[in-house]
Amino acid sequence: MKRIAESTVRRLSIYLRFLEESENRGLATISSQELARRGGTTSAQVRKDLSFFGSFGKRGLGYSVPELSASLRDILGLRRTWNVIIVGAGKIGTALAQYRGFRQRGFIVSAVYDRDPRKIGTVWESLTVRDVAGIEKDIDAAAPDIAVLAVPGEEAQGIANRLVKAGVKAILSFAPTQIHTPADVTVRSVNMAMELEGLSFALTSRDRNGAEDGLDSASR
Amino acid sequence: MKRIAESTVRRLSIYLRFLEESENRGLATISSQELARRGGTTSAQVRKDLSFFGSFGKRGLGYSVPELSASLRDILGLRRTWNVIIVGAGKIGTALAQYRGFRQRGFIVSAVYDRDPRKIGTVWESLTVRDVAGIEKDIDAAAPDIAVLAVPGEEAQGIANRLVKAGVKAILSFAPTQIHTPADVTVRSVNMAMELEGLSFALTSRDRNGAEDGLDSASR
DNA sequence: CGGAGCTTGTGAATTGATTCACAAATTATG
DNA sequence: CATAATTTGTGAATCAATTCACAAGCTCCG
Ligand SMILES: NC(=O)c1ccc[n+]([C@@H]2O[C@H](COP(=O)([O-])OP(=O)(O)OC[C@H]3O[C@@H](n4cnc5c(N)ncnc54)[C@H](O)[C@@H]3O)[C@@H](O)[C@H]2O)c1
Ligand SMILES: NC(=O)c1ccc[n+]([C@@H]2O[C@H](COP(=O)([O-])OP(=O)(O)OC[C@H]3O[C@@H](n4cnc5c(N)ncnc54)[C@H](O)[C@@H]3O)[C@@H](O)[C@H]2O)c1
Numbered sequence: 199m200k201r202i203a204e205s206t207v208r209r210l211s212i213y214l215r216f217l218e219e220s221e222n223r224g225l226a227t228i229s230s231q232e233l234a235r236r237g238g239t240t241s242a243q244v245r246k247d248l249s250f251f252g253s254f255g256k257r258g259l260g261y262s263v264p265e266l267s268a269s270l271r272d273i274l275g276l277r278r279t280w281n282v283i284i285v286g287a288g289k290i291g292t293a294l295a296q297y298r299g300f301r302q303r304g305f306i307v308s309a310v311y312d313r314d315p316r317k318i319g320t321v322w323e324s325l326t327v328r329d330v331a332g333i334e335k336d337i338d339a340a341a342p343d344i345a346v347l348a349v350p351g352e353e354a355q356g357i358a359n360r361l362v363k364a365g366v367k368a369i370l371s372f373a374p375t376q377i378h379t380p381a382d383v384t385v386r387s388v389n390m391a392m393e394l395e396g397l398s399f400a401l402t403s404r405d406r407n408g409a410e411d412g413l414d415s416a417s418r
Numbered sequence: 419m420k421r422i423a424e425s426t427v428r429r430l431s432i433y434l435r436f437l438e439e440s441e442n443r444g445l446a447t448i449s450s451q452e453l454a455r456r457g458g459t460t461s462a463q464v465r466k467d468l469s470f471f472g473s474f475g476k477r478g479l480g481y482s483v484p485e486l487s488a489s490l491r492d493i494l495g496l497r498r499t500w501n502v503i504i505v506g507a508g509k510i511g512t513a514l515a516q517y518r519g520f521r522q523r524g525f526i527v528s529a530v531y532d533r534d535p536r537k538i539g540t541v542w543e544s545l546t547v548r549d550v551a552g553i554e555k556d557i558d559a560a561a562p563d564i565a566v567l568a569v570p571g572e573e574a575q576g577i578a579n580r581l582v583k584a585g586v587k588a589i590l591s592f593a594p595t596q597i598h599t600p601a602d603v604t605v606r607s608v609n610m611a612m613e614l615e616g617l618s619f620a621l622t623s624r625d626r627n628g629a630e631d632g633l634d635s636a637s638r
Numbered sequence: 639c640g641g642a643g644c645t646t647g648t649g650a651a652t653t654g655a656t657t658c659a660c661a662a663a664t665t666a667t668g
Numbered sequence: 669c670a671t672a673a674t675t676t677g678t679g680a681a682t683c684a685a686t687t688c689a690c691a692a693g694c695t696c697c698g
Contacts, residue, residue: 202619202623203684203685204616205685205686206685207615207616207619208612208616210615210619211609211611211612211615211616212596212612214615215594215595215611216596229644229645229646230645230646231645236596237596238596238598239686240686240687241645241646242686242687242688242689243685243686243687245645245646245647245648246647246648246685246686246687248646248647249646249647249648253646253647254646255645255646255647256645256646256693256694256695257644257645257646257647257692257693257694257695258643258644258645258646258693258694258695258696259644259645259646259693259694259695260644260645260646261646273619274615274618274619274622275615275618275619275621275622275623276615276618280614280617280618280621282614289512289513289516289517290513290517292509292513293509293510293512293513294610296509297509297510297610299594299610299611300610300611300614303611303614303615305611305614305618343621344614344617344618344621367621367624368617368620368621369617370610370613370614370617374435374519375435376432376436376456376457376458378458382624384616384617384620384621386613386616386617388608388610388613389431390514390517390519390520390590390608391431391435391519391520391523391525392428392431392432393590393606393608394500394502394520394523394525394564394590395427395430395431395434395494395495395496395523396424396427396428396431396606397564397588397589397590397604397606398494398495398496398500398525398564399422399427399430399493399494399495400588400604401495401500401563401564401587401588401604402494402495403422403495404587404602404604423654423655425655425656426655449674449675449676450675450676451675459656460656460657461675461676462656462657462658462659463655463656463657465675465676465677465678466655466656466657466677466678468676468677469676469677469678473676473677474676475675475676475677476663476664476665476675476676477662477663477664477665477674477675477676477677478663478664478665478666478673478674478675478676479663479664479665479674479675479676480674480675480676481676
């Protein structure tokens, strides 16, 4: 099977979100053009993205909203639920653990870990913060699919190593440092400082170059 | 001036973070190779990225850590501080407002807004949550550089419109919806559900294709 | 039923990003 | 000081992603 670009996968997520919204509004069909308009891309891009996985539309008509929704959920692996653990019960870990958007899409937070004795044992909505010392044993027993890293930057690589050794194959990191893992472990990272620096760069270079040098109008 | 790719700017941020770490450890020089190893890329990529902005190294020796740090801060617009406001004093807005990493890099949160009367007026570390109704007046007076959007998805576009109208030129959104703005406003978005879906896709397609189809070993 | 009007799916062309590869510059060494 | 060992900076080549452009399929309407 062809290798799918990360940018394509990101767009599929965007299309799916808009499709679900359209589904709720009772819309029956949608064109690549409309999908593109809302997703900040072009209709050719939408069709090309979908074409990697098959042929989902009807010429002259567009795509059936419920069918394309279902196909995208299938492609993205969202027909099942995923068992997620969070390491680091700090400010960001807490926000994530309580975020309803995850559960709605099938990402079930099953455990939260920390190393601070003052946090271990505290309870948030049916989740008890556990001691990170026992994480390997827990991973062995429960085989979580995805681990979210919400520990300070200096700790992140060390925890990632432990997670990988214990068998975790997918990591979402919020640490502002690069995480290195073997090739069979997928890592995504969200680096908020980097995003702000991207804005700082854009604002600065806009000024430097005098006239507006307009980047995209829709967010990536 | 040449248009700089977003991927290049992201990598510059990564290089800078590692350079600052090296600076703290007292390292005097560093090679493109070492920078690449830590940043999860190649030495040619590092040199190419830097070459868009000038020539910073010494052949045979590498780059002076403090000089390259300073140049990158300059390029990224980090010699000044930036005035940041946060809209939405919920779970994620709270975490962000208290995050020390932002201030350390010169992003100063000057105000937080919400529309919930129970939240308006509450104080977090010297910041009082203000009523979003008055945000236009405040923007007029204080001209914040960057607005962080931490409101529910349904509210995000509406707030973005108000911000743009009031003159904001850079937005960092955490809403899981696409934000559309005129071309002279830069938007970055952090969509955590999308990141998890990317992991779901990777795990699923790995399974589907039997053998490992290894993506990158270093996070993007 | 036939033609006008859309819209998909997809090779081909184009644009963009990364990697290669090597001359030029510098340091280290004997 | 000459030679070996590094490492940068950058055109050229390659690889990847996006856009173009159009044949083919479907609907709708008279
Ligand atoms: N708070 C934010 O808004 C924000 C924004 C961007 C990035 N981040 C990043 O997210 C990470 C967490 O940030 P935070 O603000 O939540 O920090 P925090 O200090 O509030 O929380 C970190 C938590 O991790 C725990 N911890 C530390 N080492 C650990 C270990 N080895 N094992 C298990 N738990 C450990 C600490 O006890 C603490 O509870 C950091 O890397 C930070 O840079 C946070
Ligand atoms: N909590 C998380 O970990 C998390 C993770 C990913 C994404 N997000 C996204 O971040 C956003 C905020 O999430 P949250 O979990 O903090 O939600 P939340 O409900 O805790 O907070 C949202 C806040 O926005 C305020 N608000 C609503 N409409 C407003 C308006 N028009 N003007 C000003 N304030 C308004 C609400 O009063 C509330 O305080 C959402 O879009 C969510 O999808 C959150």
